Structure formats: C-alpha cells, structure tokens
C-alpha cells in the first residue's frame with residue numbers, strides 16, 4: 113500500500129482542514145508521508161480566486177508547511193496544485209514563485225474552461241454540442257500545454273471533463289493522444305485520483321486511459337485529492353488493487 117499522500121487541500125485554498133488537522137489524520141491512518149498541494153491560481157488579471165491560496169499569502173502557506181519539516185512522526189512535503197493558464201504572465205509568475213519557494217513537487221491541474229472557473233454552473237445540457245466540444249477541446253489542449261512546460265511532477269485528474277457526464281473521449285482522441293505524448297516526452301507522471309469514485313463513480317482517469325499510460329511507460333501514483341480530513345486515503349485500497357490487476361508497477365514517488 114502506498115504510504116504517502118501528496119494531493120491534499122487545506123483552509124489555505126478550498127479545503128476545510130488546517131494543516132495540523134490533516135497531519136494528525138494522516139498519522140492516524142498510518143501514512144508515513146503527507147504532502148500539501150493547495151491550489152495556486154496565477155491569473156493574468158492578478159485577481160485572487162476563491163479556491164486558490166491568496167497570491168500575497170503564498171509565503172505564509174510555505175512557511176506553515178515547512179515548519180513541520182523536521183517531525184519524527186511523519187514526513188511533511190511542500191507542494192502546490194497549479195492551474196495552467198496560457199499566458200506570458202503565467203509563465204513569468206510560475207518561474208518566479210517556484211524559484212523563490214522551491215516546492216518539493218508541483219501538480220498540473222486545469223480547472224478553467226474557456227477562461228472561466230465556474231464550470232460547475234455551466235448549463236452543459238443547454239449548450240450546443242459544438243460549444244461543449246470546443247470547451248472540452250480547450251481543456252485537453254491547456255492540459256497538454258501545461259505538461260509541455262516540463263515543470264510539473266504529475267498531472268491531476270486528467271480526464272476531469274467526464275464529471276459533466278459528457279464522454280467525449282472519441283471525439284477528442286487527437287487531443288488526448290497529444291496529452292499522452294506530452295507526458296511521455298516530459299517524463300510527467302499521472303495520478304489515479306480517487307475523488308472520481310465519489311464524484312462520478314470511477315477514478316480519474318478511466319481504466320482505458322490508465323492502461324494507455326501504463327503501456328506508454330508513464331509513472332503513476334495514487335491521490336485522494338482530499339478537501340476534508342475524512343478524504344485522506346479514500347479508496348486507496350481499491351486503487352492499489354486496480355494497479356495490481358492492471359500490472360501497473362511503474363510507480364512515481366519523490
């Protein structure tokens with residue numbers, strides 16, 4: 113069983129737990145290592161997003177996580193889940209903050225569709241199919257561009273758009289192929305994100321995509337994408353079982 117969990121959110125972004133509470137829970141669940149990956153949105157508008165660490169307080173987040181660096185009972189790692197946003201502003205800012213803070217790892221996440229975050233409120237069913245397709249195409253393209261920067265250790269929940277009950281994998285197979293190629297080319301890993309089980313009844317990504325990643329030599333880790341303490345380690349046993357059944361042994365860790 114994987115003894116670390118690297119994808120977790122706290123009150124610093126859109127989670128409900130404090131860093132202390134998450135650490136205590138991880139210890140009680142038998143983890144030997146926990147990494148924090150609060151959301152970081154470096155938006156060209158310069159504005160702060162509700163689900164992101166406030167940009168001006170990034171240093172405080174880093175300091176709080178790092179203050180646990182020398183614990184004997186658990187190893188604490190510093191990460192961030194960064195939204196890739198295609199702009200020169202983003203390119204400049206991400207270089208700046210990663211140089212300053214030296215994160216242990218960075219996760220590439222894409223949560224914006226067509227420049228807006230609030231995808232949860234889109235009326236997908238009322239939209240023209242071509243519009244949905246276009247937005248989801250942009251999702252995959254932005255994910256690919258994020259991976260191609262080569263600065264990320266792993267990519268989050270790669271087939272996130274399935275959360276909308278639209279399975280556009282065949283229509284967008286060219287974009288998905290390009291994402292797989294980018295992962296291979298840059299040596300970026302993927303995660304089995306177990307939050308999918310609670311949000312859309314299967315892991316992110318689908319078994320089909322997991323198999324493709326395996327066949328392409330891409331490394332994998334298991335993540336819970338915890339936003340509450342009771343998410344820590346969720347469905348890990350099932351994810352382990354899946355990887356074992358798929359003979360996916362190429363695991364990623366720090």
Ligand SMILES: [Zn+2]
Nearest residue numbers: 193221268269
């Ligand atoms: Zn995410």
Ligand SMILES: [Zn+2]
Nearest residue numbers: 119121193337
């Ligand atoms: Zn996340």
